[in-house]
Amino acid sequence: MKFLKTYWPQLLTLLPWLLLFFAIIDGRCVREKKAPVTPTPTVTPPMVRDTIRDTVEVVTQQVIVTEKVKEVISSEDKQLLKDLGTRISAVESYQKIGMKTEAAVTLSPDTSLAYAEEKGSSRHQDSVLAYHDAWMDLKYNSINQFLLIQLRDSLAIAVEKEHKHRFLWWRWGTKGYSVKVANFNPHSTVTYNKYIRKIP
Numbered sequence: 001m002k003f004l005k006t007y008w009p010q011l012l013t014l015l016p017w018l019l020l021f022f023a024i025i026d027g028r029c030v031r032e033k034k035a036p037v038t039p040t041p042t043v044t045p046p047m048v049r050d051t052i053r054d055t056v057e058v059v060t061q062q063v064i065v066t067e068k069v070k071e072v073i074s075s076e077d078k079q080l081l082k083d084l085g086t087r088i089s090a091v092e093s094y095q096k097i098g099m100k101t102e103a104a105v106t107l108s109p110d111t112s113l114a115y116a117e118e119k120g121s122s123r124h125q126d127s128v129l130a131y132h133d134a135w136m137d138l139k140y141n142s143i144n145q146f147l148l149i150q151l152r153d154s155l156a157i158a159v160e161k162e163h164k165h166r167f168l169w170w171r172w173g174t175k176g177y178s179v180k181v182a183n184f185n186p187h188s189t190v191t192y193n194k195y196i197r198k199i200p
Helices: 002-034 075-083 111-118
Strands: 048-052 056-060 091-106 128-132 136-141 146-167 170-183
Touching: 075 091, 075 146
Parallel strands: none
Antiparallel strands: 048 056, 091 146, 128 136, 136 146, 146 170
């Protein structure tokens, strides 16, 4: 009894916090019981390709739905998110896109070169110039002015929730969302990015 008489103001202050804590835990348990358990896909859903406006390619693919993003992404993706300064628990969605561009063009002949040949200059030898790295292949034939271009791009897109309040390791409330785009191709630049989210 002496203990209660001495520390009753502190106990009254602590009591609402304890009730709030157990209410949050109980609410989470109820939501987990009510939520249907859906198995997380282990393979990437196939892509369905289509074309609109004659030349615009459209790719449709099912979204992998999961309660925790960290359960379906690779260790490499987790490291990328860490490098981006993004907390995996705050990631609302994560997307990786791989693209390839290929074009074969015939260049216009160089008029100055044709003029020099008419004046008696020696004809240049047939030669093929080539360049290759992890993201680009270029091949140029100097005689027929034929240029082959192959470009490969890879993007990773993470949508992160920005919390309104933070206390120690607790975060709650939603201030907004931010989109981080990682472009792995050093030859290319992201020129625009627009992400629209419907308010739930």
